[in-house]
Amino acid sequence: MDEFQRRYTRFGFISICFGSIALVSLISRCSTSFFDNSLQKSQFSFPETELRRIVYNAGEENRVVDSRDVSQQILSVRSSNTSVSVFFISLPLSLVSAIKQKFSPARNFPIQSTLFVTDFQISKSSFPFDSSFRFVKFKLSTKIHLNVVLNQLQKTPKKLSRRSMVEQGLSKARTSILEASSSSSSDRNATLFNIDLPNPEVYRNPSALYRSYLEMEKRFKVYVYEEGEPPLAHAGPCKSVYAIEGRFIMEMEKTKAKFRTYDPDQAHVYFLPFSVTWLVKYLYDDNLNAEPLRTFASDYIRLISTNHPFWNRSSGADHFMLACHDWGPLTSKANDDLFNKSIRVMCNANSSEGFNPTKDATLPEIKLYGGEVDPKLRFSKSLMASPRPHLGFFAGGVHGPVRPILLEHWKQRDPEMPVFEYLPKHLNYYDFMRSSKFCLCPSGYEVASPRLTEAIYAECIPVILSVNFVLPFVDVLRWDTFSVQVDVSEIPRLKEILMSISDEKYERLKRNLRYVRRHFELNDPPRRFDAFHMTLHSIWLRRLNLKLT
Numbered sequence: 001m002d003e004f005q006r007r008y009t010r011f012g013f014i015s016i017c018f019g020s021i022a023l024v025s026l027i028s029r030c031s032t033s034f035f036d037n038s039l040q041k042s043q044f045s046f047p048e049t050e051l052r053r054i055v056y057n058a059g060e061e062n063r064v065v066d067s068r069d070v071s072q073q074i075l076s077v078r079s080s081n082t083s084v085s086v087f088f089i090s091l092p093l094s095l096v097s098a099i100k101q102k103f104s105p106a107r108n109f110p111i112q113s114t115l116f117v118t119d120f121q122i123s124k125s126s127f128p129f130d131s132s133f134r135f136v137k138f139k140l141s142t143k144i145h146l147n148v149v150l151n152q153l154q155k156t157p158k159k160l161s162r163r164s165m166v167e168q169g170l171s172k173a174r175t176s177i178l179e180a181s182s183s184s185s186s187d188r189n190a191t192l193f194n195i196d197l198p199n200p201e202v203y204r205n206p207s208a209l210y211r212s213y214l215e216m217e218k219r220f221k222v223y224v225y226e227e228g229e230p231p232l233a234h235a236g237p238c239k240s241v242y243a244i245e246g247r248f249i250m251e252m253e254k255t256k257a258k259f260r261t262y263d264p265d266q267a268h269v270y271f272l273p274f275s276v277t278w279l280v281k282y283l284y285d286d287n288l289n290a291e292p293l294r295t296f297a298s299d300y301i302r303l304i305s306t307n308h309p310f311w312n313r314s315s316g317a318d319h320f321m322l323a324c325h326d327w328g329p330l331t332s333k334a335n336d337d338l339f340n341k342s343i344r345v346m347c348n349a350n351s352s353e354g355f356n357p358t359k360d361a362t363l364p365e366i367k368l369y370g371g372e373v374d375p376k377l378r379f380s381k382s383l384m385a386s387p388r389p390h391l392g393f394f395a396g397g398v399h400g401p402v403r404p405i406l407l408e409h410w411k412q413r414d415p416e417m418p419v420f421e422y423l424p425k426h427l428n429y430y431d432f433m434r435s436s437k438f439c440l441c442p443s444g445y446e447v448a449s450p451r452l453t454e455a456i457y458a459e460c461i462p463v464i465l466s467v468n469f470v471l472p473f474v475d476v477l478r479w480d481t482f483s484v485q486v487d488v489s490e491i492p493r494l495k496e497i498l499m500s501i502s503d504e505k506y507e508r509l510k511r512n513l514r515y516v517r518r519h520f521e522l523n524d525p526p527r528r529f530d531a532f533h534m535t536l537h538s539i540w541l542r543r544l545n546l547k548l549t
Ligand SMILES: *[C@@H]1O[C@H](CO)[C@@H](O)[C@H](O)[C@H]1NC(C)=O
Pocket: 080, 081, 082
């Protein structure tokens, strides 16, 4: 029971079906017929072509072998009143042809694989099918346990089977998520759901997100390449505006990281752990161009694609890089496949610069002075109760396409709208955020800005003023429930637009903002549903979109 029972549940009924059908087929070919009508419990029907499709190797490592790549030859069938054992050779076809060339005839195979069948109740009554059957219909006892022990020499199918296990796991996850996304909320595991996602309003499809998150926790494995030396690889900034870049890399580098695997055959995705911020810091020379960054990235990919088979296998589609620095996209141009195929996780998510939301993911930009959130932005009662006399606040440099328009119309025009180019020294930036209802978040040099997360922390509703910016976690979060998006062309009407938001709606936005805060926070160690995990989840979702054969 024990071992078998576990496999039985692990592989589900299909494996039992295929295994059993394969067995019946083998038996029938040996023109020995066994059948017992009295033990019939379930009935199955499959085309014969399916019979040899899949052999489940429930050996020690629970691997699946695709039998289209395997030659199976029956050596013998032994039976007693209560059990049947079928011995057969099972080898990869490539090996068979190699061996055939060396040894002729083929029966000189030095090895054999064994299919054991135990607990299979049989009686030597008539077998109801002749050998030319097109379909098999038979009934069997639910107590059948199959154990296929494949030969250790089968290196190739072992690897192949490990990969198919990965794909099979993903396909189960997809099914489960689809099921959850279409099920009504009453089907949810309400207790756990309410603890984990207490405010469903802010999510696009809370049930699907919840299921997907749980599937990620259960299955997701990342292989981190070991190539490269710190500080350019395996390290990154953990402070200041690009902190999330280093924090993510360091988290994945931890030896016992929950989502890390050291077995590349079990990985769903492969991480290229270099830091664009550190590339800029160590390789960029003001007098030169950014070419050294690209050279590094291109060399790195050459290195890993020569040392390992994984990059070439998918053209990088199951690989990801992560960068918060503005030059992440530029660095990714070093290699066409990195740019066009890989998952690029970046703060600078400008969709008119090749950011492709179906395969790339937006990283939130989180500014951490000395590695910490500013005390004024920490969650507290005083922050919640903070009076908000100002309507909309902005202070920052005039650069990029949007800010000049904003400043032109609002710079120190209206006491209710404190808009500054640079904040006078005696004023505190975060005090303004805490005392404003809305925080204006225009793009700067690049689309992303740490302002967005700071506004979330300050419970100041972000007013997003940008073009082509793909917002962080936009595939799971409903940004319109906790932020306001204003078209750049509407900037002259900004005050009017903000004034038209009712108190009721404002309170609701603010309440939701408080709920989503945790998705934008970095913790050490990371907590469930925080920015680290939401980023991983974005990668997981993109990997789910990808079907590798
Ligand atoms: C198998 O059947 C024979 C004859 O019916 C019987 O003598 C023998 O004990 C049975 N063996 C087992 C293992 O049940």
